[in-house]
Amino acid sequence: MLPLVNIALQAARDAAEALAHSSDRLDRVKVINNDPAEFLTSMDLASEKTILYHLEKAYPDHSFHSRASGLKQGKSGEPTWLIDPLLGNMNFAGGYPQFAVSVACQIDGVVQHAVVISPLVREEYTASRGRGTQLNSRRLRVGQATEISDCLISLDGDIADEVAVSMHREIMAANARPRISGCTPLDILNTACNRTQGGWAQTEPACSLAAVNLILQEAGGLIGSESGSPDLSSASELIFGNPKTFKQLTQIRSGL
The missing domain is CATH 3.40.190.80 (D-Maltodextrin-Binding Protein; domain 2)
Known part of the structure; x- marks a missing residue:
């Protein structure tokens, strides 16, 4: 596995583990912004902090763009990390187990690597451009349905x-x-x-x-x-x- 993907996996795993633990104690989770268009919780920020700790430690010159806190600009020409620290944060806050951590690496304006972890169902997705995609190390392909009837x-x-x-x-x-x-x-x-x-x-x-x-x-x-x-x-x-x-x-x- 490529070093960039390994670092992203480590970051996402730590963040996902914290989210899984917090999902059992939602009384401790604070809603920071209750606007549905910009919904934000304390665990969005905590997850983001964990992810950035790993990525910034490994790649201090890179840029980091998170849904939670926006863009932190690095050196010109370096990759940019695109982060959603808590996909499905309204689900998470409501106790509905459909949420995940998302990390992608963009190089020269094109997303080249991706990691998504859904902790409660223990699913880890990884992909690198031109190398295919995996779920828990199993290669993925879309279905072969030819029309949406019965789909x-x-x-x-x-x-x-x-x-x-x-x-x-x-x-x-x-x-x-x-x-x-x-x-x-x-x-x-x-x-x-x-x-x-x-x-x-x-x-x-x-x-x-x-x-x-x-x-x-x-x-x-x-x-x-x-x-x-x-x-x-x-x-x-x-x-x-x-x-x-x-x-x-x-x-x-x-x-x-």
């Missing part, structure tokens, strides 16, 4: 606007089976594992998507904007799946 399709349950309601209706009309986890990045991982065969959601911060996007792509999946574009920089929505289900979900979205 499990992830949906974003945190919004109820016209598009969300219409997507739910159209996916049901296509005889697919919607699933809602409360954490879009974990939905993307479920598609990489072929537990689900695709999904639709509102977009997420770049730090939250960096690792899971690489994992999905290395597993043979696709992710794009509401128009199907692979450029997510201006996307307001996300569509993901294997190549066939991605195309069908994009067609459903374009027909709304």
